[in-house]
Amino acid sequence: MRNIVLQISGFILLLLLQIFLFNHLVLFRLAVPYVFLLFLFVLPLKTSKLIIYPLTFFMGLTVDIFSDNAATGLHAFSALIAISLRGGLASLLSSSNFRGVDEIEIEEQSTIWLVIYLGILFFVHHFFYFLLEDFSFVRFLHKLGKTFFSTIYSTLIGFLIFFVFYKR
Amino acid sequence: MLRLISFFSKYRDSLLLIVLLLISFNLIIRANDHQRQLSGDAMLAASGRLQETGLVFSDYLNLRVENKKLLDQNIRLQVELETARQQVDAYVGALKSENIDAVKLDSIYLTDIDTFGYMPAHVIKNTTHKSYNYLVLNKGLKHGVKKDIGVVSPEGIVGRVIRVVNEYCLVQSALNKDFELMIRAIPKGAQDTLGPIGFYDWDGKNPQQASITYVSETVPIHVNDEVITTGNSIVFPPGILVGTVLDVEKEGEGGFYRIDMNLATDFDNLINVYILTSAHKVKIDSLEIGLPEE
Numbered sequence: 001m002r003n004i005v006l007q008i009s010g011f012i013l014l015l016l017l018q019i020f021l022f023n024h025l026v027l028f029r030l031a032v033p034y035v036f037l038l039f040l041f042v043l044p045l046k047t048s049k050l051i052i053y054p055l056t057f058f059m060g061l062t063v064d065i066f067s068d069n070a071a072t073g074l075h076a077f078s079a080l081i082a083i084s085l086r087g088g089l090a091s092l093l094s095s096s097n098f099r100g101v102d103e104i105e106i107e108e109q110s111t112i113w114l115v116i117y118l119g120i121l122f123f124v125h126h127f128f129y130f131l132l133e134d135f136s137f138v139r140f141l142h143k144l145g146k147t148f149f150s151t152i153y154s155t156l157i158g159f160l161i162f163f164v165f166y167k168r
Numbered sequence: 169m170l171r172l173i174s175f176f177s178k179y180r181d182s183l184l185l186i187v188l189l190l191i192s193f194n195l196i197i198r199a200n201d202h203q204r205q206l207s208g209d210a211m212l213a214a215s216g217r218l219q220e221t222g223l224v225f226s227d228y229l230n231l232r233v234e235n236k237k238l239l240d241q242n243i244r245l246q247v248e249l250e251t252a253r254q255q256v257d258a259y260v261g262a263l264k265s266e267n268i269d270a271v272k273l274d275s276i277y278l279t280d281i282d283t284f285g286y287m288p289a290h291v292i293k294n295t296t297h298k299s300y301n302y303l304v305l306n307k308g309l310k311h312g313v314k315k316d317i318g319v320v321s322p323e324g325i326v327g328r329v330i331r332v333v334n335e336y337c338l339v340q341s342a343l344n345k346d347f348e349l350m351i352r353a354i355p356k357g358a359q360d361t362l363g364p365i366g367f368y369d370w371d372g373k374n375p376q377q378a379s380i381t382y383v384s385e386t387v388p389i390h391v392n393d394e395v396i397t398t399g400n401s402i403v404f405p406p407g408i409l410v411g412t413v414l415d416v417e418k419e420g421e422g423g424f425y426r427i428d429m430n431l432a433t434d435f436d437n438l439i440n441v442y443i444l445t446s447a448h449k450v451k452i453d454s455l456e457i458g459l460p461e462e
Contacts, residue, residue, distance in 0.1 A: 019218070020219075026295075026296075026297045029296065029297040029375065030297075032297065049181040049184070049185070050180065050181065050184060053181070053184050053185050053188055054184075054188070056188075057188045057191070057192065060192070061192070065215065066215050066218070072195050072196075073191075073192040073193065073194070073195030073196040074196060076188075076191075076192035076195070077189060077192035077193055077195075077196060080185065080188055080189050080192065081189070084185050132196055133298065133299060133300075134299050134372070139372070139373070142373065
């Protein structure tokens with residue numbers, strides 16, 4: 001019960017932080033941290049997908065609406081793609097342990113595991129986000145640069161938040 | 169039937185994912201289809217209110233810069249006013265010597281000038297890093313703001329109002345790939361507004377620069393020429409500063425220039441802006457009623 005209350009407050013807090021703080025922390029017009037995804041990425045891996053997918057959709061849509069995107073649905077779409085790769089990525093990264101995906105505890109993983117895990121997921125989201133924002137492949141390198149720097153930025157902030165609030 | 173149910177229960181996660189992906193993809197496509205519009209009126213109002221409360225703090229931090237900007241504009245306007253006054257005095261003096269009634273003169277002035285008014289507004293939301301940027305201002309229907317009117321800053325143009333709700337309006341920033349405007353380049357400080365005309369174009373990358381396309385090669389253009397609005401639309405009056413010419417290059421074989429320019433407005437630090445109100449807009453709009461939409 002206590003866990004659920006904590007998760008819900010984390011959900012709301014990250015959503016508010018994203019809308020009011022992180023959306024405005026743009027660095028050199030290249031890097032934008034979309035840190036709200038952290039909440040979804042570090043949900044326990046055994047959580048039912050029937051909960052995670054609608055939650056991702058809802059969270060993405062909310063951020064879309066409140067950050068004046070050119071098209072609503074950008075965050076929802078990219079976040080859904082990233083989140084669907086979560087389980088596979090986690091088991092790939094810890095393949096030597098011969099455990100099922102459900103038993104991987106994200107909080108217990110090493111720092112390097114976490115950074116790679118968050119980095120790849122953030123990259124997938126950012127890549128689709130920046131690509132679909134214009135809906136074209138024109139200036140592809142510029143988009144790739146945006147993706148790359150934003151990934152570093154998001155991963156850094158995401159990891160700090162995780163370290164302070166999640167890690168036991 | 170039973171196999172169908174077992175099929176659905178087996179793949180329900182993936183099916184759910186696909187359905188949600190299709191919904192969000194559809195949302196993206198729809199926004200691309202037409203002119204890119206943001207979420208509905210209710211959302212604009214809600215998001216405006218939310219952002220406005222968050223703004224209370226950052227406002228204080230920017231006071232100094234903003235004061236400087238307004239003071240600069242004040243000085244510029246005062247100089248302009250003084251020269252205008254001298255000119256009017258000279259005209260009136262000349263006319264009086266020809267025995268024309270001063271009252272008549274007043275009436276000529278009042279009826280012939282296209283009166284653009286300036287309504288001060290506050291920026292409560294602004295982005296510059298996207299390809300399609302928008303602003304939200306704290307003036308809406310309640311204050312008499314209408315769709316399709318221009319917004320300027322003390323330094324130059326800002327954008328065009330594209331949606332209005334009761335208390336807020338949404339502005340398509342000049343830093344938006346869809347922003348369209350006819351502009352004209354004139355030598356710096358020139359009084360007459362004759363000069364080559366072109367189309368405003370922003371490439372979605374640098375918020376300090378934009379280009380002018382389809383400028384005829386027949387008229388010479390120099391670096392540091394001023395770029396101003398033409399006044400060919402009812403969105404902006406003529407003569408509002410857009411930027412200064414940075415670089416001139418030939419575009420293909422078509423006989424056109426493509427010109428890069430520095431934008432006059434500093435979009436990263438926009439706080440106080442003015443919404444233009446045109447007395448003639450209502451009349452012009454009423455003329456267009458009943459015309460077929462594009």
